[in-house]
Amino acid sequence: MTWFSPAWFDKMGMLLLRSTLETLGMVLGSLVGGQVLGVALGIALVLVRPGGLKENRTLHAVLNSVVNVGRSVPFVILMVAIMPLTRLLTGTSIGPVAAIVPLTVAAIPFVARLTETAMLEVEVGVIEACLSMGATWQQIVRYVLVPESLPSLIAGAATTAVNLVGYSTMAGAIGGGGLGDLAVRYGYQRWQMDVMLAALVILVGMVQGMQFVGDRISARFRRR
Amino acid sequence: MYHNGVIRMIEVQDLSVTYASPLGPVEALSHVSLTVSEGEIVAICGPSGAGKTTFLRCLSMLQEPSSGRILVDGEEVSAKSADVRKARQRIGVVFQGFNLLRSRTALGNVMLPLEIRHVPKTEAAEKAAAYLELVHMGHRRDFYPHELSGGEKQRVAIARALVTEPRVLILDEPTSALDPETAGSIVQSLREINRSKGITMLIVTHQIDLLAPICDRVIQIRHGRLTGAPVPVREDVSSRPGTSFAPGHIPASDKFGCASVQPGGVSRDLV
Numbered sequence: 001m002t003w004f005s006p007a008w009f010d011k012m013g014m015l016l017l018r019s020t021l022e023t024l025g026m027v028l029g030s031l032v033g034g035q036v037l038g039v040a041l042g043i044a045l046v047l048v049r050p051g052g053l054k055e056n057r058t059l060h061a062v063l064n065s066v067v068n069v070g071r072s073v074p075f076v077i078l079m080v081a082i083m084p085l086t087r088l089l090t091g092t093s094i095g096p097v098a099a100i101v102p103l104t105v106a107a108i109p110f111v112a113r114l115t116e117t118a119m120l121e122v123e124v125g126v127i128e129a130c131l132s133m134g135a136t137w138q139q140i141v142r143y144v145l146v147p148e149s150l151p152s153l154i155a156g157a158a159t160t161a162v163n164l165v166g167y168s169t170m171a172g173a174i175g176g177g178g179l180g181d182l183a184v185r186y187g188y189q190r191w192q193m194d195v196m197l198a199a200l201v202i203l204v205g206m207v208q209g210m211q212f213v214g215d216r217i218s219a220r221f222r223r224r
Numbered sequence: 225m226y227h228n229g230v231i232r233m234i235e236v237q238d239l240s241v242t243y244a245s246p247l248g249p250v251e252a253l254s255h256v257s258l259t260v261s262e263g264e265i266v267a268i269c270g271p272s273g274a275g276k277t278t279f280l281r282c283l284s285m286l287q288e289p290s291s292g293r294i295l296v297d298g299e300e301v302s303a304k305s306a307d308v309r310k311a312r313q314r315i316g317v318v319f320q321g322f323n324l325l326r327s328r329t330a331l332g333n334v335m336l337p338l339e340i341r342h343v344p345k346t347e348a349a350e351k352a353a354a355y356l357e358l359v360h361m362g363h364r365r366d367f368y369p370h371e372l373s374g375g376e377k378q379r380v381a382i383a384r385a386l387v388t389e390p391r392v393l394i395l396d397e398p399t400s401a402l403d404p405e406t407a408g409s410i411v412q413s414l415r416e417i418n419r420s421k422g423i424t425m426l427i428v429t430h431q432i433d434l435l436a437p438i439c440d441r442v443i444q445i446r447h448g449r450l451t452g453a454p455v456p457v458r459e460d461v462s463s464r465p466g467t468s469f470a471p472g473h474i475p476a477s478d479k480f481g482c483a484s485v486q487p488g489g490v491s492r493d494l495v
Contacts, residue, residue, distance in 0.1 A: 123321075123323065125319055125321050125323040126323045126324075126325060128286055128319070128323070129317070129319055129323035130336070130340070131286065131312070132284045132285070132286065132312055132315070132317040133312065133313070133336065133337040133340050133388070134308075134309040134310065134312040134313045134337075134340060134341070135309075135340045136309065139340050143325075143336060143339065143340070144325065147325070147327035147328070148325060148326060148327050150327065221327070223326045223327065223368045223369070223370050224326060224370050
């Protein structure tokens with residue numbers, strides 16, 4: 001059968017579509033979870049850091065170590081290590097839904113670090129101006145830190161999404177499904193280069209699309 | 225807080241600030257005392273590193289003095305005071321770098337202090353719009369800071385500091401980032417606002433030539449110490465709001481002749 005001919009698509013189309021949707025589901029699910037929890041952790045890091053609005057050196061040291069440890073555990077090992085948690089949350093440790101758990105856990109410290117970096121870029125003078133208006137730290141977070149760093153946070157979300165596409169292919173190794181799983185099973189194990197190539201093309205397109213959308217939204221909020 | 229029938233709006237008493245440094249303690253402010261009457265415009269000038277910014281940071285409660293105290297409208301203000309947020313709301317601060325939020329329009333920036341005070345959105349928007357008109361920025365209300373010139377940003381920053389109707393306005397180098405012409409028009413606006421609202425103004429500057437025409441007093445700061453007239457020379461300033469004020473009738477050299485002021489003495493002969 002000729003590669004990528006109509007007959008080929010009849011046979012492989014559903015398989016590719018299914019895998020693509022699995023990958024998208026894993027990436028978007030873990031992106032949402034990772035952003036919500038990661039941004040919260042990033043805000044906490046900014047607040048408790050030495051010189052921060054709610055300075056707490058002990059808590060900062062703890063959170064900082066958690067982020068560093070989280071970021072240094074290779075994803076393949078993380079997936080296996082947190083299987084009990086995955087099973088607790090999803091009832092299973094295999095499949096795309098289960099894969100969202102380790103992907104989210106991997107995204108949290110990454111997003112936290114990006115959030116911290118983005119928020120430290122906010123001018124101290126602007127924060128002091130709001131303090132002089134009598135703002136509470138909660139108001140500083142709501143009115144200054146989040147809206148002022150929003151363009152960078154969105155750009156960070158795009159970077160995170162792209163990383164998650166990469167990680168999600170590894171999830172295939174433990175039965176996570178998706179395009180990575182497809183490429184490994186057909187390409188590596190059965191030497192079916194056509195399927196591997198198709199999976200690769202879709203992955204490249206997905207990454208390009210995510211980066212493009214992220215850049216566009218980020219630019220829309222960037223005012224300088 | 226009353227002195228000869230004049231309200232003492234700002235009273236700084238024996239303020240000192242000492243920093244730790246590798247070479248031992250550095251005294252940024254040394255036993256500084258200053259009284260400003262209601263409605264006065266007082267300029268504090270001096271070279272870089274003289275302690276101007278430290279002084280303003282203490283007044284705006286962004287920094288805690290090592291010793292001494294500051295009273296605004298008769299109440300002590302301190303970064304450590306029980307209700308620092310409430311105390312801060314009596315003082316409007318205009319910062320050197322404008323410090324506007326990039327993510328908000330001119331109107332949004334002026335609304336911010338009201339939103340912080342939980343003023344309902346529509347009411348805040350109306351009030352902010354009125355204050356933008358006051359600083360001649362009504363036509364720029366929907367512009368973002370990056371779309372405004374330096375002078376326009378400064379006007380928005382002034383409106384933002386005034387929108388909560390503070391008794392005292394503190395300005396840090398309000399003209400340093402502006403060209404002379406723009407600076408001149410900002411200075412005129414400050415004078416108009418001082419007259420119409422009776423707001424006490426304390427201005428830190430190194431461009432005293434630009435600001436001297438609107439100031440009641442100029443105080444020099446050098447090596448953390450104040451020289452000049454530490455107490456009001458005009459006893460009638462509190463009655464000035466709404467009335468005309470003609471600084472032109474006093475020769476500038478007499479009016480700001482720091483040399484003729486005896487430290488600690490009230491120099492009525494200057495008026």
